[in-house]
Amino acid sequence: MGTIVNDTDSTESKSNNLTNNNNDKSRETEDLYSDKIRDGQWFWNTNTEQIFSQDQIVAVGHASAKSVVPLELLRYIYLQPHDRIYDPKTHTISYLQTRTYLPVKSLPPREKKRVLVTGGAGFVGSHLVDRLMLMGHEVIVIDNFFTGCKNNVGHWIGHPNFELIRHDVVDPFLIEVDQIYHLACPASPPHYQYNPIKTVKTSVMGTINMLGLAKRVKAQVYGDPEEHPQAETYWGNVNPIGPRACYDEGKRVAETLTYAYMNQDCVDVRVARIFNTFGPRMNANDGRVVSNFIMQALKGEDLTIYGDGLQTRSFQYVHDLVDGLILLMNADYKEPINLGNPDEYTIREFAELIISEVNSSCKIKTLPAPKDDPKKRRPDIKRAEQILGWKPRWPVKQGIGETVTYFQRQLEAGLM
Ligand SMILES: O=c1ccn([C@@H]2O[C@H](COP(=O)(O)OP(=O)(O)O[C@H]3OC[C@@H](O)[C@H](O)[C@H]3O)[C@@H](O)[C@H]2O)c(=O)[nH]1
Numbered sequence: 001m002g003t004i005v006n007d008t009d010s011t012e013s014k015s016n017n018l019t020n021n022n023n024d025k026s027r028e029t030e031d032l033y034s035d036k037i038r039d040g041q042w043f044w045n046t047n048t049e050q051i052f053s054q055d056q057i058v059a060v061g062h063a064s065a066k067s068v069v070p071l072e073l074l075r076y077i078y079l080q081p082h083d084r085i086y087d088p089k090t091h092t093i094s095y096l097q098t099r100t101y102l103p104v105k106s107l108p109p110r111e112k113k114r115v116l117v118t119g120g121a122g123f124v125g126s127h128l129v130d131r132l133m134l135m136g137h138e139v140i141v142i143d144n145f146f147t148g149c150k151n152n153v154g155h156w157i158g159h160p161n162f163e164l165i166r167h168d169v170v171d172p173f174l175i176e177v178d179q180i181y182h183l184a185c186p187a188s189p190p191h192y193q194y195n196p197i198k199t200v201k202t203s204v205m206g207t208i209n210m211l212g213l214a215k216r217v218k219a220q221v222y223g224d225p226e227e228h229p230q231a232e233t234y235w236g237n238v239n240p241i242g243p244r245a246c247y248d249e250g251k252r253v254a255e256t257l258t259y260a261y262m263n264q265d266c267v268d269v270r271v272a273r274i275f276n277t278f279g280p281r282m283n284a285n286d287g288r289v290v291s292n293f294i295m296q297a298l299k300g301e302d303l304t305i306y307g308d309g310l311q312t313r314s315f316q317y318v319h320d321l322v323d324g325l326i327l328l329m330n331a332d333y334k335e336p337i338n339l340g341n342p343d344e345y346t347i348r349e350f351a352e353l354i355i356s357e358v359n360s361s362c363k364i365k366t367l368p369a370p371k372d373d374p375k376k377r378r379p380d381i382k383r384a385e386q387i388l389g390w391k392p393r394w395p396v397k398q399g400i401g402e403t404v405t406y407f408q409r410q411l412e413a414g415l416m
Contacts, residue, residue: 042070042073042103044059044068044069044070044073045068046061046063046066046067046068046069046105046135046136047063047064047066047068048063048068049063051068051393057071057393057394057398058070058071058072059071060074060131060319060320060322060323060393061131061323061326062323062326062327062389062390064327064330064389065323065326065327065330066135067131067135067323067326067327069131069134069135071319073102073134074127074130074131074134074319075402076102077102077130077155078127078130078280078281078406079280079405079406079409080409081151081413081415082096082099082154082155083095083096083099083154083155084096086413086414086415088412088414091414093414101155101156101158101159102133102134102155103134104133104134104135104136104159104161105134105135105136106136107135107136107137111136112136112137112138113137113138113178113179114137114138114140114176114177114178114179115132115137115138115139115140115177115178115179115180115181116140116141116142116175116177116179116180116181116213117129117132117139117140117141117142117180117181117183118141118142118143118169118180118181118182118183118184118206118210119143119148119169119182119183119184119185120139120141120142120143120148120153120164120181120183121141121143121145121148121149121150121152121153121164122143122147122148122149122152122183122184123152123187123277123279123281123282123283123286123318124183124274124277124318124321124322125141125143125148125152125181125183125184126148126149126152126153126281127279127280127281127318127319127321127322128181128183128322128325128326129141129153129156129162130156131322131326132326133156133159133161133162136161137161138161138162139156139161139162139163140162140163140165140175140177141153141162141163141164141165142165142166142167142169142173142184143164143165143166143167143184144166144167144168144169144184145166146186146191147186147187147188147191147283147286149281149283150164151415152281168202169182169184169202169205169206169209169210170198170201170202170205170206170209171209172209172212172213173209173213174213174216175213175217176217177213177217178217179329180210180213180214180217181325181329182206182207182210184202184206185199185202185203185206185247185250185251186199186202186247187247187286187288188283188286188287188288189243189244189247189287189288189370190286190287191286191287192246192247193243193244193246193247196243196245196246197246199246199247199250200246200249200250200253202250203247203250203251203253203254204250204253204254204257206254207253207254207257207258208257211257211258211261211267211269214261214267214268214269215261215265215267222234222236222237222238222273222374222377223236223237223238223239223244223248223372223374224237224238224239224372224373224374224375225237225374225376225377228376228378229342229378229379229380230338230377230378230379230380231338231380231382231383232273232335232336232337232338232380232383236248236252238252239372242371242372243370243371243372244371244372255271255336258271259271262334268334269334270328270329270331270333270334270337271334271335271336271337272324272325272328272336272337272339273336273337273338273339273340273379274321274339274340275314275316275338275339275340275341275377275378275379276288276290276313276314276315276316276340276377277315277316277317277318277321277340278290278291278315278316278317278318278399278400278403279317279318279319279399279402279403279406280318280402280403280405280406281318281406282403284407284410284416285416289313289347289350290315290400290403291407292304293350293351293354294354294358294400294403294404294407295407296362297354297355297357297358297359297362298358298359298404298407298408298411300359300361300362301362302362302363302364302365303351303354303355303362303363303364303365304365304366304367305347305348305351305364305365305366305367306347306366306367306368306369306370306373307347307366307368307369307370307373308348308366308369309346309347309348309351309364309366310346310347310348311346311347311369311373311374311375311376312344312345312346312347312375312376312377312378313344313345313347313350313377314340314341314342314343314344314345314377314378314379315341315343315345315350315396315399316339316340316341316392316394317341317392317394317396317398317399317402318399319393319394320339320341320392320393320394321339323390323393324337324339324384324388324390325339327388327389327390328388331387331388333387333388335383337383337384337387337388338379338380338381338383338384339379339381339384339390340378340379340381340392341379341392341394341396342378342379342380342381343392343395343396344376344378345396348364351364353396353397353400354400357397357400357401357404358400358404
């Protein structure tokens with residue numbers, strides 16, 4: 001049984017009190033991180049099983065995928081800008097030239113993989129990049145920065161194991177790699193409806209290009225479901241000409257292409273069906289419900305419910321999703337797998353949770369429901385549990401606490 005070992009004595013103040021939104025305390029803890037990281041005092045086992053301590057999550061990852069990383073190291077990455085100093089008086093940012101990179105595992109050549117992450121500067125992609133880098137792999141990110149943000153991976157730029165390339169997956173891309181995580185696609189309705197043709201192209205051409213690359217180098221598929229919860233065997237219910245079709249049908253064609261390449265050209269594929277995901281590095285303005293509600297609450301504005309608020313969603317925290325993606329990539333399983341948190345909320349219940357967690361003085365206002373808005377969504381995750389030994393660890397409330405802290409820091413740092 002490995003343990004997560006940090007060289008400093010484990011004081012209470014170090015323990016991640018995830019329910020505590022007290023900025024001062026987490027800032028005090030972060031200062032502690034800075035010293036430890038600067039002095040190279042970080043030792044951890046990527047294959048330890050110790051994820052919880054006194055019922056608090058202290059690490060993420062799975063020993064079976066050697067993906068375990070201390071949570072405080074990840075928090076340090078996304079809660080504290082490392083390469084810049086913001087001056088609120090002059091509203092200027094000074095960028096630092098010399099900085100130490102975070103410690104990464106040193107892997108033997110046979111274990112070190114070259115991993116391509118498309119959309120790696122995006123919300124989910126950048127967390128996957130952090131984890132793969134800390135695990136000691138070589139990571140190449142391609143991103144067209146339509147929704148991705150260079151700041152999300154800025155702390156790795158210049159690192160010997162990292163490359164960032166501005167490239168749109170709709171154009172072919174040739175590179176020698178061992179694994180490809182294809183995450184490039186605008187995921188929020190306002191973004192993917194901004195240019196529907198481009199959204200379809202990203203799903204279709206992007207997937208063709210990545211499958212072609214995989215061959216060289218060896219998701220919203222359920223729509224407005226009539227089956228609830230949605231198992232991977234459910235075929236879905238999608239309006240092929242509605243405003244969401246560019247995304248939903250694009251994902252369906254992407255899956256069709258994926259299995260065509262598997263059956264026709266023996267490409268070694270994996271398909272994750274990702275349910276609503278939230279966490280730090282969400283784009284504050286991407287229009288999705290989690291970022292909208294948190295930002296509205298932080299600014300003291302009314303929370304905007306579309307429709308009657310009785311529609312349901314199930315929200316997974318980003319660290320759980322990254323765990324699942326890495327487990328799936330390294331498992332020998334080719335069928336689609338749902339990755340999501342079956343903890344279902346009506347949007348109205350979710351608004352009330354955000355108000356109670358962030359700002360009890362906020363009110364709720366309703367706006368018209370978007371066309372074809374799915375009335376319910378909850379994943380059946382039995383397959384992920386049985387095949388991957390994966391299920392979400394993060395209660396929604398703890399994830400909200402982490403995300404609120406992130407948005408507060410971004411606001412303080414003048415980054416939004
Ligand atoms: O401010 C808001 C935003 C959204 N909503 C509602 O909240 C629900 C969730 O909306 P979101 O835009 O967050 O996400 P959706 O469920 O529509 O899924 C979309 O974004 C998340 C991606 O994972 C999905 O693939 C994509 O379809 C919807 O019913 C929406 O109408 C509000 O009530 N208020």
